[in-house]
Amino acid sequence: MNIAARKLSVGYDGRLVIPNLNTSIDGRGVTTFLGPNGCGKSTLLKALTRLLHSGGVIEIDGQSLREMPLKAVARKMSYLPQQRLAPPEISVEEFVSCGRMPHQGFMQRSTPKDSEIVIWAMEQTGVRFMSSRDVRELSGGEKQRVYIAAALAQQPEMLLLDEPTTYLDIQHQIELTELLRRLNRKLGMGIVLVLHDITQAYEISSEVVVMMEGRVYSHGAPSEVITPAMLRDVYGVNARVVPVEGRPFPLIAYDGLAASA
Amino acid sequence: MPDSKERRVISLRICVPILIAAICLLSLLALRIGSARLSMRQILEALSSTEGPVRAIILDIRLPRVILSILIGGCLSAAGTILQAVMHNPLADPGIIGVSSGASAVATAVFLILPTASRSVPMFAFAGALIACAAIYGMAWRGGAEPVRVVLAGVAVNAMLGGVTAFLMLMNSENLQGVLAWMNGSLNAKSWGQARVMMAYGAVGLTMAALSVKNLNALQMGDEIAQSLGVHVGRVRLILTGISAFLAASTVSVAGIIGFVGLIVPHVARMVVGANHKRMLPVAMLLGACVVLLADLVGRTIVAPVEIPVGIVMSIFGGPFFLYLLRHRKRTGL
Known part of the structure; x- marks a missing residue:
């Protein structure tokens, strides 16, 4: 899977954060957006998942993102925001099951295949043993893994995460980056990240996009760019x-x- | 201690039968108790005969009232459940989207300015409720209706409409009887006509609510995650708010303003079965029916032969109960 943006412009309330950006992301690797606060990296991530309105062209495998139905987009990629509401009072398993939504019809009930995929997603992220626990009772690291399990249940080709390691202690950060690397290597799932930790970006990324003031400053392998x-x-x-x-x-x-x- | 973290929810297989049994029991009590107390035998005898005063009391006076209580409780609770998920706000109540204030202002105007048209108050109140809701959304709209802006616009519009209502009442203080009775939400003297209207509203509104459970589950995870799951957040939120307004407006138009049901019942349902709307919505609807049946029963009996409107009972008992819930819950989120 490949995401390409051409002449992309994105802004809030008339203020352009990204005036004119061209980039292409190879969805088979781990791509990291780096850059100082306010450079537009999170904004770019949201535009690429259609959370923000944007001008210009965004294409997924040559198909225009804006013309795809949202459900079809949801089967291609899953986005995990950095700032989230407190999760609802439901169990881990129910939470992860929500990830099946884009694959289900309007009134369709869960099929045995859906439950199989939910269990698979919980196993991949190591949360199956806590499947009946209340999501609200979990620690930050556990919650993060549950959110990723829900994203996996979506069976996307690409997973986009906004600062997934922020607020986690070092053990949970390493646990998370290893999980992401495993998802990429074993399942061939494309990973796109926004990170602040440059050392971490160096370790995990196959490709780094450095952004500055709404533009791409440089784009390449970590050793070339950092x-x-x-x-x-x-x-x-x-x-x-x-x-x-x-x-x-x-x-x-x-x-x-x-x-x- | 992993055990203490297990979710303690009560399964639907236990919950639903208990609630249905409670509804049956309360309905039976409501049929028996009143200015004429009837025994079970009298009820059965009256129902097997074809005429008689007891039969008329049961079928024409008490039964429509029981049916209305059940439907109004169910509709108000569903409206509150939907709104709390849509607004990401556990304090959301159909009142905040203007349903009560809009209906009150219009109904007051009709009662006081056009007393000859007081028979059409339900129709006008329904329209007033939906217009107020639309006005709040119109004012909160900026390329979408974020919950916070809706709540703030709601505060403003509700205050304004409250002022209009108070002004109308002040200028026509000699004709207040009808308005006050209506604003306090009463189920007194309801006929089959109103019960049928409510059945039609309820069938439409509750069906739409039942079709929304998946979207409710997605929306309560937050807008960005919901959209990442393929939900058109803006559109779906507008539709769901519309369903909630429709449910609440229909109860207001038939029985006046009954507060606290839409606020408290979803909370209790969430505590009992969790926030998965596949379970929470049906439990809230059944529980709401029990609550309104019980409140009306209390209102009819507590200072009999004087009858207290069900809206007043809900306010007097609902307020303290809500405080109790707040104090005795570890987490007060959605």
Whole structure:
């Protein structure tokens, strides 16, 4: 699956956050949007899932996104927002079952196949053992996995997540990134993320899109894109990309704010 | 302790039969108790005969009233259940979308300015309820109707209509009897005509409510997740609010304003069976029927032979009960 945006413009209340953006995302890998607060990365993610009205063209596998029925979009991709309402008072299993909606008719009841997929989704994310628990009683990390299970029950080709690791402790962050990587490798599910942690982005991504002021600053493999020059230009910080022996990925060491020109 | 975290919900197989039994029992009591107390034997004898005063009391006076109580309770509870999910707000009640204030303002105007047309008050009240709801949505609309803006516009419109109503009452204070009786929601002196109207409204409104359970479940997860599940959030929210307004407006037009049912009953239903609307909606409807039957029974008997309108009973007992719910719940969310 491939998402392409051409001459994309998105804004809120007449203020354009993204004036004119062109990009193409290969939906087989793990793509991460990086960039400072307000650069438009979350806005771009929402536009790509049709949550926000946008100008220009968005195509999924060559098909115009706006002309697809919402249910068909929902079978192609699932979006997990960063800010969410408190979940309703239902069990984990009921919550995950909601993910089957785009595959069901208006009044259609759940079929045995639906329940099979719900169980599969709970197993993939390791929440099956808590299937009868109240979603509201879960910890932040558990909730995040339940939301991802519901998204998996949608059987999308692509999963889009807005800052999924924010608010999680380091153990749960690692647990989550490993889950996402597994979904990508084993199930071939495309993953698109918005992240703030650049080291994390380096580790998990096959492709990074760096955004600045509503435009694409650079787009490529992490090793090409995550550089001291980019960190200075885009984030305004002095930083080094430090290789660590015995570790496949470098660390980012920050040396303070860059002197403004 | 994983055990303590298991969801404790009561299964529908237990809940529904209990509620239906309660409705039957309360209905039977409502048929027996009144200015003439009837025994079971009298009721059975009267029903097997073809004429007689007892038969008339049961069939023409008490039965329509029982049917109205059941339907009004069910419709108000369904309206509240829908609105609470749509607005993401556990305090949502059909009142906030203007149904009560709109109906009151129009009904008051008809009672006081056109007393000759007071027979058509139900029709006017129904129209007033829906117009007020539309006005609130019109004012809250900005490329969509976000719940917060609807609530705020609702506060403004409700205050305005309340002012209009109070003004009309002040200017015509000598003719207030009819208005007050109507505004306090009474089931007194209802005939089969009104029961039939309510049955028609209820059949339409409750069917539409039942068809909405999946969308209600999706909407209560939040707009973005609902849309990610393929739901046209804006459109669906508007339709569901319309269904809720229709249900509430139909009860208001038949019986006047009965508060608290649409607010409290969904809460209790959610506590008992959880927030999955496949279970919550039917339980709320049945429970609402019980509550209105019981409230009317209390109103008819507590200071007999004087009758207290069911709307007043609901306010007097409903308010404190709502406070009790708030204090004794760990979580007060949806």
